[in-house]
Amino acid sequence: MSEWDLKICCMGAGYVGGPTMAVIAAKCPKIRVCVVDLSQKQIDAWNSSDLPIYEPGLPEVVEQCRGKNLFFSTDIDAEIKAADIIFISVNTPTKTMGIGAGRAANIKNCELCARKIAEVAESDKIIVEKSTVPVRTAEAVRRVLECNDKGLKFQVLSNPEFLAEGTAIPDLMKPDRVLIGGVQDEPGLAAAEKLVSVYANWVPRDQIITTNLWSSELSKLVANAFLAQRVSSINSISALCEATGADISEISRAVGKDDRIGKRFLNSSIGFGGSCFQKDILNLVYLCETYGLKECAEYWNQVIVMNDYQKKRFSEKMVSSMFNTVTGKKIAILGYAFKKDTGDVRETPSMFVVRDLVLEQARVHVYDPQVKREDMWTEMEYTVQMSEATHPGLDAAVTTAPDAYTACANAHAFAVLTEWDEFKELDFERIYKSMAKPAFVFDGRNLLDHAKLREIGFEVHAIGKPD
Numbered sequence: 001m002s003e004w005d006l007k008i009c010c011m012g013a014g015y016v017g018g019p020t021m022a023v024i025a026a027k028c029p030k031i032r033v034c035v036v037d038l039s040q041k042q043i044d045a046w047n048s049s050d051l052p053i054y055e056p057g058l059p060e061v062v063e064q065c066r067g068k069n070l071f072f073s074t075d076i077d078a079e080i081k082a083a084d085i086i087f088i089s090v091n092t093p094t095k096t097m098g099i100g101a102g103r104a105a106n107i108k109n110c111e112l113c114a115r116k117i118a119e120v121a122e123s124d125k126i127i128v129e130k131s132t133v134p135v136r137t138a139e140a141v142r143r144v145l146e147c148n149d150k151g152l153k154f155q156v157l158s159n160p161e162f163l164a165e166g167t168a169i170p171d172l173m174k175p176d177r178v179l180i181g182g183v184q185d186e187p188g189l190a191a192a193e194k195l196v197s198v199y200a201n202w203v204p205r206d207q208i209i210t211t212n213l214w215s216s217e218l219s220k221l222v223a224n225a226f227l228a229q230r231v232s233s234i235n236s237i238s239a240l241c242e243a244t245g246a247d248i249s250e251i252s253r254a255v256g257k258d259d260r261i262g263k264r265f266l267n268s269s270i271g272f273g274g275s276c277f278q279k280d281i282l283n284l285v286y287l288c289e290t291y292g293l294k295e296c297a298e299y300w301n302q303v304i305v306m307n308d309y310q311k312k313r314f315s316e317k318m319v320s321s322m323f324n325t326v327t328g329k330k331i332a333i334l335g336y337a338f339k340k341d342t343g344d345v346r347e348t349p350s351m352f353v354v355r356d357l358v359l360e361q362a363r364v365h366v367y368d369p370q371v372k373r374e375d376m377w378t379e380m381e382y383t384v385q386m387s388e389a390t391h392p393g394l395d396a397a398v399t400t401a402p403d404a405y406t407a408c409a410n411a412h413a414f415a416v417l418t419e420w421d422e423f424k425e426l427d428f429e430r431i432y433k434s435m436a437k438p439a440f441v442f443d444g445r446n447l448l449d450h451a452k453l454r455e456i457g458f459e460v461h462a463i464g465k466p467d
């Protein structure tokens with residue numbers, strides 16, 4: 001008899017696989033959970049005291065379970081063989097070439113996982129799609145699995161993840177809902193019930209929703225599309241505020257008070273970033289196009305168009321406010337992560353602002369409490385195709401500062417691009433004294449006390465606010 005009630009393997013030890021499995025392990029001491037990855041470096045980091053991702057509360061949860069019922073390994077074959085349930089939690093980025101390039105999601109990694117499982121499994125298993133995928137991917141996964149020549153039976157479920165970075169642990173501990181999609185026949189329903197019983201260890205049953213496979217896969221794309229749409233909607237109004245003298249914070253408050261609208265996700269910003277919003281909307285747009293739904297595709301694509309406009313609008317405003325030139329000027333960037341409480345820089349809007357400033361020949365000094373310089377460069381090369389090789393002098397044009405004061409010293413301007421709490425507590429008198437005059441502030445998150453900054457002497461420009 002095994003000492004475990006159930007064995008879970010998760011393929012992919014990233015932002016989703018790591019925290020999700022750590023919480024399952026913490027909530028289910030009788031379940032053995034192992035997270036596997038192709039990357040030895042990633043697994044070594046999960047097994048160290050310096051975890052590969054920054055997420056508040058995560059080290060404590062990992063510490064509590066690691067070596068007891070939570071393991072991280074590169075021995076993928078052995079863990080597949082041992083598992084009853086296998087989660088696929090690998091990256092599904094936007095395709096960069098071929099059919100659907102720039103829009104369709106690349107599900108290559110999911111297919112590779114399915115092929116690996118078919119190749120090495122020696123017993124029947126439940127396969128759970130945790131990755132965000134185009135609707136009907138489960139069908140592809142099922143067909144690949146069925147090609148095994150051992151007569152094994154696999155049930156494929158969809159169980160998309162809704163955690164947000166920076167709040168992953170509370171989101172996982174107390175999810176709004178857990179969504180499980182499966183085939184609506186007896187074995188499919190039994191597999192779904194098995195996964196329900198895992199989550200039921202800590203999530204109330206009425207918050208665990210079961211649906212058919214396609215509804216589950218599509219709900220994930222729709223949830224992200226709706227959230228991103230709110231950000232683009234409020235950002236579009238921020239431009240109108242700047243033109244008319246209305247104040248975007250007052251509008252968010254007044255509009256959000258309506259229960260039918262709700263107050264969350266109405267913070268105007270320099271645009272949304274992160275690895276998923278743009279990818280998932282593009283995925284939705286591509287799906288609509290594939291099914292011949294041109295008007296639906298155009299409708300959702302507009303969320304991206306507005307987001308690109310907002311990012312561009314911000315850097316253009318910086319340049320025009322500073323007498324139409326930033327050439328040779330030092331500009332401090334406070335915050336580079338795509339939101340606070342994460343070190344993740346994938347698709348971060350800060351990168352687009354930095355790119356625009358560098359192209360205007362500014363000297364950019366970036367301070368972010370969690371972002372590593374190497375990650376900044378990797379993302380720049382991947383997403384905006386900018387590197388020392390393509391833009392000689394780039395490395396020297398962008399300095400990473402050890403703190404906000406160093407970044408701002410002798411600068412002509414500072415811009416707040418990530419809403420880190422610590423920026424609210426800075427000594428702005430000290431910063432003002434150290435800066436070139438006139439000293440400009442561009443608040444891309446409406447984080448700071450603008451009246452106080454103006455009193456000190458700063459010239460303040462903020463999103464959706466009168467100048």
Ligand code: NAD
Pocket residue numbers: 011012013014015016017036037038039042089090091092109112113130131132133161162163164165275276
């Ligand atoms: P990630 O890039 O952080 O991690 C993916 C991991 O999978 C990497 O470590 C990679 O090495 C590994 N991997 C790739 N192919 C593999 C294979 N064949 N076998 C084993 N390991 C393999 O990605 P992520 O941010 O964790 O996202 C994973 C999925 O979850 C994506 O589909 C994403 O859209 C979705 N999602 C992400 C978030 C988020 O906040 N990041 C939230 C909800 C859903």
Ligand code: UGA
Pocket residue numbers: 132161162163164165166224227231264265266267268269270271272273274275276277338339
């Ligand atoms: C988002 C969703 O919130 C999660 O539910 C989902 O699981 C996840 O995507 C995913 O599929 O990857 P995440 O991208 O981690 O989570 O973070 P969000 O809090 O949604 O923020 C996304 C972006 O929108 C950030 O750049 C943030 O600054 C921006 N944002 C958010 C605004 O500009 N204004 C707001 O009011 C809210």
